[in-house]
Amino acid sequence: MPKIYFPDVQKIVYAGPDSTDPLTFKHYDPEALVEGKSMRDHLRFSASYWHAMVQGAADPFGGPTRPLPWTEASDPVQAARDTLDAMFEFLQKMDLGFWCFHDRDIAPELETLEATNAAFDEIVGLAEEKQRETGIKLLWGTANLFSHKRYMAGAGTSPCPEVFAHGAAQIKKALEATHRLGGAGYTFWGGREGYDTLLNTRLSAELGRFAKLLRLAVDHKRKIGFTGAFYIEPKPCEPTTFQYDNDAAACYAFLQHHGLEKEFSMNIEANHATLAGRAFEHELAYSAEHGILGSVDANRGDPMLGWDTDQFPTNLYDTTAAMGVILGMGGFTTGGLNFDARLRRQSVEPYDLFHAHIGGMDAFARGLKAAAKIRAEGRIEALVAERYRGWESELGRKIDAGEASLDSLFEHAVKADVGSAPAGRQERLENLLNEAI
Amino acid sequence: MPKIYFPDVQKIVYAGPDSTDPLTFKHYDPEALVEGKSMRDHLRFSASYWHAMVQGAADPFGGPTRPLPWTEASDPVQAARDTLDAMFEFLQKMDLGFWCFHDRDIAPELETLEATNAAFDEIVGLAEEKQRETGIKLLWGTANLFSHKRYMAGAGTSPCPEVFAHGAAQIKKALEATHRLGGAGYTFWGGREGYDTLLNTRLSAELGRFAKLLRLAVDHKRKIGFTGAFYIEPKPCEPTTFQYDNDAAACYAFLQHHGLEKEFSMNIEANHATLAGRAFEHELAYSAEHGILGSVDANRGDPMLGWDTDQFPTNLYDTTAAMGVILGMGGFTTGGLNFDARLRRQSVEPYDLFHAHIGGMDAFARGLKAAAKIRAEGRIEALVAERYRGWESELGRKIDAGEASLDSLFEHAVKADVGSAPAGRQERLENLLNEAI
């Protein structure tokens, strides 16, 4: 019998918007249908192993504050077993259908890689059982190629090929574990794939080797028969001064340059978007419109701060915009909404982890309902269609069909001499958005 | 005889670092050789017609402050003729070898496009003569597709095909004028090619049409036999909330997606880089390493401000880094250093235009000398080479040659178990940089 870590918490259930019980969902009603599909299937919520179970809310100016009773065993492998118990207790009580992990979250780094791998294999086996017992699935796995000091200058972009090899070895194991656990995807976050100063950096060589590492992973995926999705997760900086996977556009440039654009889609994180000076909605829309939106790390940053605060997502404008993009592309296939979000440093009570996830899940449920309402009403879409109506003219159709040239357009323009353009109506559209929230 | 607008200024000449005459070059010695090439040929300085001659230092909170005596004729075409005189007087006195223009800088927009084009043709003819008389050359031309209200929602990305056609017509004329004037290149700055809100925007449709417009320009270039370079100039925002040509990586993603990456290189502007949250050096290095660094808009922003201040470049760290990248790629071919920089609003004296350009030219001359010194000494390069030395090992060579797999690297890693990575030595490298400045 696993130990119980949250004895005072029952399974969180939907109680409706008027409930004053903080440990209920007010809006997330898992089986309720939206556009003919259950909320559960639309939203595909996932918790992050590292934030939920491993990190204790330390920051650069102070050590951990949050109690993690499941990590207290003196044997690190026993602590790993206990943590897995706590994670699945949490996932079940939270009614979360998915989880995500890094290799080094679920099992410790031991003296040798061999010993580390043995511990990892054991925990993966236990996780497999847990999944079977609970029906909870793996959204994606990944390898931590940034915490150990060997990775201080990156993994695929390390100035040292031994480090590259070590990273490759971790990817192999993490990918095989993800495959064994039936993961829907596998994520590459280039933790330290970037530079701190160009003074010591060979840019092309690093980028070329990073592409090579990704190519090796694609080859291995084929070899072992893993059919899940491969995601790149953009981030502009932190820990390095410049991260190569800066934003969705930078990743897309990189993937195309190295012929990898068919193999990877994006795992867009809200806070990474805003750190890059992009609206979360922009990164989602850019990716969706290029057919490369894979999955979402659901969190939020503070627009006044310049580092990754990984706060839980509660902003209804963000969740409505996000669900609008996701409904617009027909919903997730392999991806989902993974709460890559952590408790504030002063959130030291056991309930806080539940409050935080309830807040995020309710916020996305409201976003889903608002986005569906906007789509059903069609008032915004009607104004947009009117704005672009001109392209249905003969001139518009000719240009779109490739039947125009600068010369022919010149002839047209000299006669037409257009003086203005259709109205933008931004304020009216913003009012319609607010009516849906 | 053209009127003289700067009667008190003689041609600016090199007087050496000890000169206290503000109207001399202290460092830019045009014929001095650096790495076997004259400074003049390395730096290929250019002035911008719009900033030097047309704008009067207005800002969103107040009208112009700077006297522009050459624009005072009541007939706008006469004012355009006078302005051309002033520009070439300035270029000669400043010893600048190149100039750049927008179509609407050099000739006015009149009642009809036909009348506008007639005036434009006249001024282009006069400019041709001026070039012949002075030996001054055109670095690049461009079309202004953002100031007129018809372009309020973009040109190639307008929701209205008539506007697209008008933009195409302007590009045709500006491109033909650039060809006639022997321009070394032609620049596309997507002034309002972007969006203010995603609520009213069809992203893919806009991007597709923007690519189409660029493709039409490529076709026309071929048709008329123009062999100069085509540049895209990245900028992240301003005037629109999101500009599609965000940064070099976003442009490169776009060009590749639409099969245009062989036809365009980048015109990197320093202030646009910093607005995008990138070091100027980063944008240059990224472009150079991808073979798409074409030309440079030499200015600087204020790192504490969030809009395009277009200050004259005086920061020696920036100019040294820039010239390091440019020397590293073998120097400019068609491109050059165009001062896309404007006087501060309180710089209202006729001399100020000269002080400003002297400052920029001297700063880049110092940057050129410092970068050449760093290259000649080889101390930084030696430390970098040492850092990457590991890649000359058998393991490194195998990975680079594509002879490794995740499986083979796993086998290696289990045996090797690397614990750290080569030192970065950033502080030492920064000291060496400072020794060169």
Next chain:
Amino acid sequence: MPKIYFPDVQKIVYAGPDSTDPLTFKHYDPEALVEGKSMRDHLRFSASYWHAMVQGAADPFGGPTRPLPWTEASDPVQAARDTLDAMFEFLQKMDLGFWCFHDRDIAPELETLEATNAAFDEIVGLAEEKQRETGIKLLWGTANLFSHKRYMAGAGTSPCPEVFAHGAAQIKKALEATHRLGGAGYTFWGGREGYDTLLNTRLSAELGRFAKLLRLAVDHKRKIGFTGAFYIEPKPCEPTTFQYDNDAAACYAFLQHHGLEKEFSMNIEANHATLAGRAFEHELAYSAEHGILGSVDANRGDPMLGWDTDQFPTNLYDTTAAMGVILGMGGFTTGGLNFDARLRRQSVEPYDLFHAHIGGMDAFARGLKAAAKIRAEGRIEALVAERYRGWESELGRKIDAGEASLDSLFEHAVKADVGSAPAGRQERLENLLNEAI
């Protein structure tokens, strides 16, 4: 009979949240009571003359786009009369109780200051009549000391005393006009009171003269018997690189240093707050807690952009937070919510001005209701009270009463050795906030 400028618009009325008529209020019900006071009296909405009537949506990259039919008379004084008609038609149809103006918005700058003042006096007289006829009141007046080129280096902080004198003369007139119109306040926005570079700036001298100008205004206020409030409006930058009235704290430091802190309170603008790297709520709370929150410029910025976008306020988090602070201080006395907000450049239809204000008024009405709900329920306040409960202990009371010393606290601490602090519960509080929105 004044000309009618918005013939197709009827007076905007409350139609409830289910109304689909865009030209109605969905939430702002002027006479509805909240905490025993009408929404109208809580919110004290005002329109800005400059944004509503004068500016045509130009930006640094292009001229105006928005038609302003009331400005078309060739005689500038007639245009000023027409504009006043249009403004009051707008205010009445919009059901706005207040307006705000700069001296140069309502009447033109003519050849001499004398002529300018004569035109100004005439328009002020007409405005007096309009106010009498409509019952609409003046929230505050101000003088434009930043647009004319004489003010390029500031007014009170100009390096030229003649400019200081000119600014003083404008303040005298604008203050007297505000008095005549029964204005509830007068605002000082230090348009160019700041510096572009410290290289040419005598900081103390400028700050001292700025304080002197404010002191002269206080003296004049007393002399003429004006009993309205004096507001300082903080802004961190733009147009200058550094504005002395940076944020509320910088203003408060300045006012205290010069003994003016009893004479001025803050007019907090949302977009100015975010440009300063502050949440709007922070600037409001800081001011309220120091007893210096006077009035509010209700707009919003784009958190991804670094300039003053002056968008209409529609974010419900902002309006809820703002109304929470305002209810918390007992409501406005002389101040109100002035829409210092402008239409987007593509909002070129006559209806847009109404849509924009409806959106802002409804957003603040919702914010008011949400803030009142939070206060009525008391759930957030209860958690906060619990957090600070320790201060009701003997130790807390002693410290608060000034009965402790480092020595006595040392004695206590050695015995007590406290290991942690009360929980922050941020996520739970954020959930409660979302429940109210």
Next chain:
Amino acid sequence: MPKIYFPDVQKIVYAGPDSTDPLTFKHYDPEALVEGKSMRDHLRFSASYWHAMVQGAADPFGGPTRPLPWTEASDPVQAARDTLDAMFEFLQKMDLGFWCFHDRDIAPELETLEATNAAFDEIVGLAEEKQRETGIKLLWGTANLFSHKRYMAGAGTSPCPEVFAHGAAQIKKALEATHRLGGAGYTFWGGREGYDTLLNTRLSAELGRFAKLLRLAVDHKRKIGFTGAFYIEPKPCEPTTFQYDNDAAACYAFLQHHGLEKEFSMNIEANHATLAGRAFEHELAYSAEHGILGSVDANRGDPMLGWDTDQFPTNLYDTTAAMGVILGMGGFTTGGLNFDARLRRQSVEPYDLFHAHIGGMDAFARGLKAAAKIRAEGRIEALVAERYRGWESELGRKIDAGEASLDSLFEHAVKADVGSAPAGRQERLENLLNEAI
């Protein structure tokens, strides 16, 4: 005999600008005179105990990388003794005249406060000896009131009075130790004195108690006879979302509001300034012009990053501007240049600590020489004086003397009608600055 930790490093000496030995000063010549005072006495360089000796270059994404052999003893008090040896070896070899520390840097936190204090007393005693032996002095001491979890919500602003008391107890000890060691000052950095969310914060209560804590420290200073300076160190955010000691202006507002402005001056840190959106030079100039510039934390941030990178200062523009302000106020009295700067995460070689400090010291030496040159030449000052000349007129003198009123200035302005203002000459001034660097 203390163990030798840097056996391969000799004392760093001045070798002149042509030296290629990286372990020499190229510009810092301690005994060379500038404006009649030695460089050593101008610059008063100090090293930080925490960055030099304690922290191992961990970041939020990975553990320490840098070897710290002096911390390896299993007994933490022995490790503290060894670290003190290493620090003084380093200070001597680096030819640094001053050091700075937090209480918890030099001695460990043990089971009880009593035990902690005993260990602290022992180490302070050893430090006293070291100072006597070497002649090295204490620039300032401080207490770490932010790392331990009890301080997760601040010390003076904690919601718990027990934590306030514990902080007070630490301040008492640290202040007494500073006094015993003859420290020239004592610094208050409000590590977590701020808030993460206003939802759980009582602003006025927290600010009032923070002021109370500072007042208690002032009382204790008097009681024990400590005559050194008290510094506040502004920082805008990090670790908290909003730090009360935001920037110099916010601190000055706070100090004045609580009647503490005579007791504290500022310890300005370069990176904290840029995080606050201020130029380093601005914060220095603002403080100096208000008579509250006490000391300087010499480091630099990366303008493209939003967190405290604490890089070593190498930018000659920053060091020239800083030394210009410091020379302008007559030099430091109690303050100095403390390298609150840390090695990059990849700087893992023992020499790196020396390279880093050499770079910073040479950069400030060059800044000192450049600033002195600018002052000696007087060319910038002459242009500034000319710009403000108007204030020597009768009008200017009257205004400055308080003999003007709005009425009298109105009379003047109506007659004078000034149309412009003196030129700013920013570009010319920037050229003169570059000539000095």
